[in-house]
Structures are given as structure tokens and as C-alpha cells.
């Protein structure tokens with residue numbers, strides 16, 4: 001499998017008035033296309049910092065001293081590393097952040113998306129849900145919105161009848177047949193709208209047919225049509241018009257279409273009453289619903305990599321299970337790649353293909369989920385697993401000792417002060433990642449390996 005993301009020797013600190021926190025201390029990690037990589041570790045182990053680095057939303061006091069984060073062939077931290085390797089300079093760091101953001105602005109949000117534990121941090125409290133989803137498409141994929149409107153304005157009743165016949169006659173292959181049809185007629189943008197109606201199971205077939213037929217004949221002025229054709233072709237909306245009132249009207253035409261798309265995506269995410277929800281504000285929704293909206297915003301542009309940072313921790317168990325189910329179905333449908341962060345190993349066990357365990361800013365063990373859970377190698381992973389409550393649980397034993405203060409991390413292997421198997425060399429040398437079995441790697445001297 002090819003790697004979507006490659007992280008090498010990543011060192012990141014946070015510079016504060018009370019000291020420098022060494023949050024990441026040489027992270028090495030690969031994320032493979034189409035997998036769910038679970039990231040485990042106690043609070044403070046650097047999981048969120050890693051997520052923020054990949055998603056490009058680090059705070060300004062973040063100092064990248066060294067290392068690489070590559071998404072395919074794109075270097076995600078180049079500017080920061082180039083100023084960071086000479087020491088921390090606030091002004092230079094700020095400039096580097098700006099340069100990095102300018103370089104990756106178009107790419108972020110469309111290729112990599114992040115969902116946080118508290119969706120209120122990513123949702124805007126004063127904008128309707130439909131607007132927020134619509135705006136995300138507007139900024140990253142306006143052509144999609146333009147094509148949907150244009151397709152409705154072009155399609156005829158006869159063509160829609162033909163589509164209905166085609167859907168009825170091809171039980172197994174209707175999606176492909178529909179795609180072929182819209183392409184041959186120049187009606188791209190219609191397929192999602194048709195499938196959304198056809199695949200609903202809350203309405204009768206006759207109603208579906210009626211809804212499909214009602215897609216026909218949106219009236220557009222020549223001016224709006226020209227604009228939409230231009231957006232559909234270039235996938236850009238910049239400099240729409242110098243006259244503010246006109247540019248506002250054109251933007252609202254696209255955003256309005258975003259509301260329609262939002263209804264479709266919320267339906268896919270099992271949000272009840274999506275037609276109402278798009279006109280609601282975040283505070284009017286429950287925590288679980290807000291999380292679904294945050295997920296909708298993250299996935300609406302079909303990103304290749306979706307990072308979920310404790311997305312289920314604030315949710316009750318039923319909603320948690322629904323979110324996990326959602327991740328599974330998205331993975332299947334779009335072959336998306338996920339980094340799923342959780343301190344809860346039982347959640348990770350359910351959802352992940354592979355698990356990476358972090359301790360004090362390093363990945364200390366990585367492998368297939370079964371290998372890591374049934375045969376944990378690192379003493380830290382073993383303690384983490386003992387701390388997971390199970391139904392037939394004998395006793396849950398908390399991990400002895402405390403997460404180290406990352407301003408003055410321990411020497412050698414950072415787990416050594418808490419490790420039941422500590423040896424002399426653990427105190428002075430840092431163990432490198434060592435492959436014990438196929439794909440199962442560990443950074444621990446118990447298994448041989450090298451040191452730095």
C-alpha cells in the first residue's frame with residue numbers, strides 16, 4: 001500500500017513564558033492509503049499536537065526544530081522547519097506561518113480535514129449549519145455547486161423520465177449507468193441530486209419519481225448562466241464582479257446551492273430532519289448532532305485524509321457507536337484515509353486497521369491492530385491495555401507514575417522512570433524503532449534494536 005503521509009524525525013516544542021514544552025520528540029510514522037490509523041496515548045503524549053501539525057493549524061508559539069511531514073509529495077512544514085532549525089525567533093516564525101499558509105491555503109480543507117473533540121471550536125456560532133457547509137464547498141470546490149445548478153437548468157422532462165427508467169431497470173449497476181448518462185448529455189452535477197432522492201428509503205417510489213421530475217427547468221438569467229459556466233470551468237470564484245451587490249448575489253446563488261448539498265450530506269450522516277437542520281445554528285443542536293455537522297464539513301469536499309481528534313470522547317455510548325459506524329461507511333464508500341486519535345484503546349480496537357502508541361512525544365509502538373492489542377510489546381502499551389476496563393475485567397490497573405513534565409523530559413527512553421523492566425542503558429540511550437515482526441515495530445531495548 002502506498003503512503004499518504006510520511007512523518008520523519010519530527011521535533012516540535014511550544015515556547016511559553018514558563019518554559020519550552022517538548023511536545024514531539026522525534027516522531028516517525030507512515031499512514032497508508034485507505035487505512036484507519038488509530039493513535040493512542042495518555043493525555044499529554046502529543047497526539048493532538050501531531051494532528052494539528054498535519055492539519056496545519058498549529059498555534060503561533062509552535063517551534064518545529066527538525067523533521068518532515070509529507071503528504072504525498074507536498075512538504076507540510078517546510079517554512080517552519082527552515083526557520084526553526086536555527087532556534088526560535090517569534091517574528092521569523094510568524095512570517096514562516098504566513099508563507100506556509102499562503103502556499104497551502106488551496107490545498108488544505110480539500111485534501112486534509114480535521115474533526116475536533118469539541119465541535120464548537122470548529123463551528124461558527126452565528127452562522128446557519130447550511131451556510132457553514134455551503135461555504136466550505138464554495139471555497140474549495142465551487143465548480144461542484146455551479147454544475148449542480150446548471151444541470152438543473154439544462155435537463156428536460158424527457159431526460160429525467162429516461163433517467164427514472166434507467167434507475168428502475170438497472171438494479172445493480174444504476175450508479176454507473178446514471179454517471180454514463182449524465183456525462184453523455186453534459187449534465188454533470190445532476191447525479192448526486194438524483195441518487196440522493198433515489199436512495200431515500202423514507203418515501204414511496206411514486207414520490208421519488210415526482211421529486212426527480214421536479215429537478216427540471218431552473219430558470220437562469222444569461223448573466224448568471226455565464227458566471228456559473230465560468231465557475232464550473234475554472235473552479236474559481238475570485239473577482240466575481242467589481243460591483244459588490246452583484247458579487248454578493250452571485251455568491252449567495254452558490255451558497256444557496258450549498259444548502260441543498262448540505263441536506264444531502266446530512267441525510268447521509270443520518271441527521272434527522274436535515275431540511276430543518278440546515279437553517280439551525282450550532283447551539284440549537286445536541287452534542288452528537290454538532291459532531292455530525294463537523295464531520296459533514298470535514299468530508300464534504302471528499303478529502304483524502306481525515307484526522308479525527310477524540311471525536312467521540314464527549315459523546316454518549318450510543319452516539320459514539322454511530323460515529324464509529326459512520327467512519328467505517330465513509331472508508332468503504334470513498335476509500336478515505338483516517339487518523340483516529342483516542343486515549344480509549346477499546347474505541348481504537350473497534351475502528352483501526354493499525355495502531356500507533358505515543359508516549360512523551362514519540363511513537364513507541366506501531367503495528368496491525370490485532371498484533372498491538374493481543375501481543376503488545378512495549379511495556380507502556382502493556383500498561384495502557386491493563387488500564388482498559390472490560391466486561392469480564394479482573395482488575396483495572398492504572399499506569400504507575402505520571403506523564404513526565406515535557407519542559408524537563410527524562411533522559412534516555414522517556415518511559416524508563418515508570419517502566420517495570422528498566423535496564424541501565426534505558427536511562428542513557430534512546431531506543432530506535434525496531435521491527436520485531438512483519439509491520440510490528442517497537443522502540444524498546446527489551447527487543448534488541450539500536451539506540452541513538
Ligand SMILES: Nc1ncnc2c1ncn2[C@@H]1O[C@H](COP(=O)(O)OP(=O)(O)OP(=O)(O)O)[C@@H](O)[C@H]1O
Pocket residue numbers: 014015016021022023041042043044045046047048049050059061343406
Ligand atoms: N499551545 C501550547 N502551548 C504550550 N504547551 C502546549 C500547547 N499545546 C500543547 N502543549 C503541551 O504539549 C504537550 C502535548 O499536548 P497534546 O495536547 O498534544 O497531548 P495529547 O496527547 O493530545 O493530550 P490530550 O489527550 O490531553 O489532548 C502537553 O504537555 C501540553 O501541555
